[in-house]
Amino acid sequence: xxxxxxxxxxxxxxxxxxxxxxxxxxxxxxxxxxxxxxxxxxxxxxxxxxxxxxxxxxxxxxxxxxxxxxxxxxxxxxxxxxxxxxxxxxxxxxxxxxxxxxxxxxxxxxxxxxxxxxxxxxxxxxxxxxxxxxxxxxxxxxxxxxxxxxxxxxxxxxxxxxxxxxxxxxxxxxxxxxxxxxxxxxxxxxxxxxxxxxxxxxxxxxxxxxxxxxxxxxxxxxxxxxxxxxxxxxxxxxxxxxxxxxxxxxxxxxxxxxxxxxxxxxxxxxxxxxxxxxxxxxxxxxxxxxxxxxxxxxxxxxxxxxxxxxxxxxxxxxxxxxxxxxxxxxxxxxxxxxxxxxxxxxxxxxxxxxxxxx
Amino acid sequence: xxxxxxxxxxxxxxxxxxxxxxxxxxxxxxxxxxxxxxxxxxxxxxxxxxxxxxxxxxxxxxxxxxxxxxxxxxxxxxxxxxxxxxxxxxxxxxxxxxxxxxxxxxxxxxxxxxxxxxxxxxxxxxxxxxxxxxxxxxxxxxxxxxxxxxxxxxxxxxxxxxxxxxxxxxxxxxxxxxxxxxxxxxxxxxxxxxxxxxxxxx
Numbered sequence: 001x002x003x004x005x006x007x008x009x010x011x012x013x014x015x016x017x018x019x020x021x022x023x024x025x026x027x028x029x030x031x032x033x034x035x036x037x038x039x040x041x042x043x044x045x046x047x048x049x050x051x052x053x054x055x056x057x058x059x060x061x062x063x064x065x066x067x068x069x070x071x072x073x074x075x076x077x078x079x080x081x082x083x084x085x086x087x088x089x090x091x092x093x094x095x096x097x098x099x100x101x102x103x104x105x106x107x108x109x110x111x112x113x114x115x116x117x118x119x120x121x122x123x124x125x126x127x128x129x130x131x132x133x134x135x136x137x138x139x140x141x142x143x144x145x146x147x148x149x150x151x152x153x154x155x156x157x158x159x160x161x162x163x164x165x166x167x168x169x170x171x172x173x174x175x176x177x178x179x180x181x182x183x184x185x186x187x188x189x190x191x192x193x194x195x196x197x198x199x200x201x202x203x204x205x206x207x208x209x210x211x212x213x214x215x216x217x218x219x220x221x222x223x224x225x226x227x228x229x230x231x232x233x234x235x236x237x238x239x240x241x242x243x244x245x246x247x248x249x250x251x252x253x254x255x256x257x258x259x260x261x262x263x264x265x266x267x268x269x270x271x272x273x274x275x276x277x278x279x280x281x282x283x284x285x286x287x288x289x290x291x292x293x294x295x296x297x298x299x300x301x302x303x304x305x306x307x308x309x310x311x312x313x314x315x316x317x318x319x320x321x322x323x324x325x326x327x328x329x330x331x332x333x334x335x336x337x338x339x340x341x342x343x344x345x346x347x348x349x350x351x352x353x354x355x356x357x358x
Numbered sequence: 359x360x361x362x363x364x365x366x367x368x369x370x371x372x373x374x375x376x377x378x379x380x381x382x383x384x385x386x387x388x389x390x391x392x393x394x395x396x397x398x399x400x401x402x403x404x405x406x407x408x409x410x411x412x413x414x415x416x417x418x419x420x421x422x423x424x425x426x427x428x429x430x431x432x433x434x435x436x437x438x439x440x441x442x443x444x445x446x447x448x449x450x451x452x453x454x455x456x457x458x459x460x461x462x463x464x465x466x467x468x469x470x471x472x473x474x475x476x477x478x479x480x481x482x483x484x485x486x487x488x489x490x491x492x493x494x495x496x497x498x499x500x501x502x503x504x505x506x507x508x509x510x511x512x513x514x515x516x517x518x519x520x521x522x523x524x525x526x527x528x529x530x531x532x533x534x535x536x537x538x539x540x541x542x543x544x545x546x547x548x549x550x551x552x553x554x555x556x557x558x559x560x
Contacts, residue, residue, distance in 0.1 A: 134549075135556050154556055184546045192549035204424045215546065265421030274424065 001334050002345050003327045004044025005037050005320070006079035006236070006303040009057035012310040015258040019312075026056050027063070029313045033306070034067045036317050038074040040324025046077035046109065046303060051085075051118050054260075061094040068102035075347065076102055079200070079303065080111025080179045083140070084132040085122035087156065092143040092164040099169045104348030109177040109198050109234075110137060112186075128155070130185050137176075141193065144173035172355055175346045177234055177301070180212065187212050191219030196232035196345065199296070202305060203261060205274050206295050213296050232345055234301035235292055238277045241322035245280035251315075252279045259309035282326050290333055298338045300345035302330070370533050372402040373439035377409045377446040377457035378476070385476045388508050389445040391519075392474055395526030396443070400533065405439075407432045409456050416459050425463070433463060441470040441533040442499075444490070448477040452489040467497040468539075470532035472525050474506040483507035500536055502528040 007030055013020040021029065034045040045067065047057045057063060064076040076098070081091060091108075099106040112129045113119075119126040135153045142149055143164040152158040168174065177196035180186035181204070190197040197216040201209040213233055220231035240255075242248035249268065256268045256279070271277055278288040289302065304323065307316040344350070374393050378385030386408070393404055409416070415429035425433055436442060446457035453475070461467070473490040477483070486505040494501045504525040512518045 130552075131556055134552050138553060185552065188546045188549050188552070203422070219546070262422050265418045266426070270418075270426065271422070274426075 001331060002043040002301045004042045004303050005306050006046040007307050008048045009055050010308055011054040011056060012260060014310040014312055015254045023056050031067060033316055035070055036320045038071045040320050041327060044075045044077055046079040048079055049082050052115055061098045065098055065101050075105050075107060078108045080109045082113045083110040083136050084112045084129055085118055085124050088136040088140040092140050095174055096166050096168050099174055100166055104169050107175040109179045111179040134189060144168050170352050172348055172351045184215055187216035188219055191216050192223055194225035196234055198234035200236035202236040202238040202276050210295055229339060229342055233296060233299035235299055237289060237302055237304045239285045239304055240279045241282055241285050241319060245284055248279045255309040255311055282322060286326055286329055289330055293337060298342040369401045369403050370440040371438060372396060372404050372441050373436050374406045374443045377454050379410055385445050385447050388474055388476055389443055391522050392443050392472060392526055395522050396529055399527060399530040405435045409460050413456055419463060440538045441529055443472045445474040448475050448482040448485045452485055464497055467499045469499060470529055470536055471499040472502045472529040476508045478510055480509040500532055502532060504528055
């Protein structure tokens with residue numbers, strides 16, 4: 001099972017000090033956080049993609065390429081890559097390039113994006129969100145698998161005799177996750193291709209995501225990629241850890257109360273009750289994270305949101321130290337509970353082996 | 359007109375949403391009068407949703423994007439109802455903000471709805487026609503033709519009882535003519551079909 005972190009890349013004032021980092025400080029902090037993720041033994045770092053303030057990561061492969069040069073093991077990913085407003089040709093090129101530079105330590109997560117104005121800014125229509133996601137990904141999928149592509153679609157200028165370069169490393173395209181918080185069409189899309197499905201369930205009650213993941217698993221089996229239990233599921237998580245749960249709650253509460261996504265709404269206690277957010281001791285975080293498996297089945301990737309809502313870099317790095325201590329326990333416990341026949345998430349090496357043996 | 363009291367009919371689920379803020383509230387009083395008038399004509403299981411009790415939960419839902427368990431139960435009751443009585447005080451020439459915030463939580467409400475309101479003066483009565491009726495039409499509700507407005511002075515006027523009886527009769531009949539349809543479970547269009555639709559020329 002893979003454990004990692006994902007970052008939205010928000011520039012948010014620390015509500016306890018009023019200090020807002022500069023874009024430069026935030027970008028450098030994201031890099032420091034990614035390097036720390038590798039240092040404490042995590043498997044994945046994923047960056048968001050945004051095209052509006054207060055978010056800095058507009059150019060994911062630039063950031064991931066830099067991190068790739070400074071890491072050895074870490075898988076570099078996205079959360080999410082906008083399959084609706086990006087040109088699929090550019091995604092194919094950028095991520096294939098990144099894959100070569102990172103010696104295969106790359107996968108990505110497709111998402112539609114939920115910021116209305118981004119669509120018109122990039123010449124698209126938000127009402128076409130699902131059709132854009134379907135058509136653009138169909139093209140991306142083809143570009144990575146066929147050396148020469150003739151293609152015509154509804155949303156992009158046609159291609160004749162087009163070769164996307166560089167070709168994927170070892171002719172193994174990066175593994176793709178499809179992220180969705182509400183659309184069964186995307187679960188269906190992930191299942192059709194035998195790709196992964198990532199449910200970022202951190203802001204909502206689990207019942208909704210249980211339906212989406214059940215649908216994805218069922219359709220994954222329907223399309224002949226394996227059993228429902230073998231489908232590739234990823235989940236979000238959000239934790240704040242201190243050795244004592246009282247300290248964790250006291251320290252995190254002002255960040256929770258003022259958080260851009262959910263602040264000034266339900267109390268910390270109500271929110272932790274209804275969503276996966278866990279603020280407490282290492283053992284509480286371990287117990288809560290293990291409980292995800294009971295709701296969603298054995299799964300392959302767990303990403304935590306650790307650096308948001310104005311938490312200072314120093315605190316985030318301390319949190320990653322705690323996470324680094326917890327993850328080996330989670331690995332052991334999840335492995336012991338895992339049903340036979342459930343595989344790990346595909347990596348470049350595993351897909352390369354599968355290709356050679358096929 | 360008949361039919362509302364057909365012997366072969368099961369009990370209907372009637373949900374009464376009331377946005378009165380005081381206790382006791384004249385809006386609730388109007389809602390209760392309407393409820394009695396409806397249940398006199400049709401056997402109904404009645405659920406009353408007092409929005410005052412849900413005010414904080416409604417605001418939290420707007421902020422956080424999901425309902426508390428208590429609010430979720432109220433939303434489910436309205437969603438599953440065969441008919442709804444929706445009553446609000448008129449504030450600043452329209453429904454109260456709390457009333458609107460509650461109904462903002464629905465994508466649609468395709469079912470019979472009786473609209474009613476209270477106010478300090480009869481001059482606000484057309485708020486029902488200018489504000490509530492379009493709101494529920496937008497939500498695909500089937501709004502009873504008679505809406506009921508009660509100004510302070512109306513509580514001494516026998517005409518109010520007549521309007522209540524007429525509106526209640528209309529709601530009962532609409533519930534009979536438009537039985538609630540159970541929404542089918544989430545269905546997914548197979549992927550090949552989604553892809554093929556895109557490959558056809560627009």
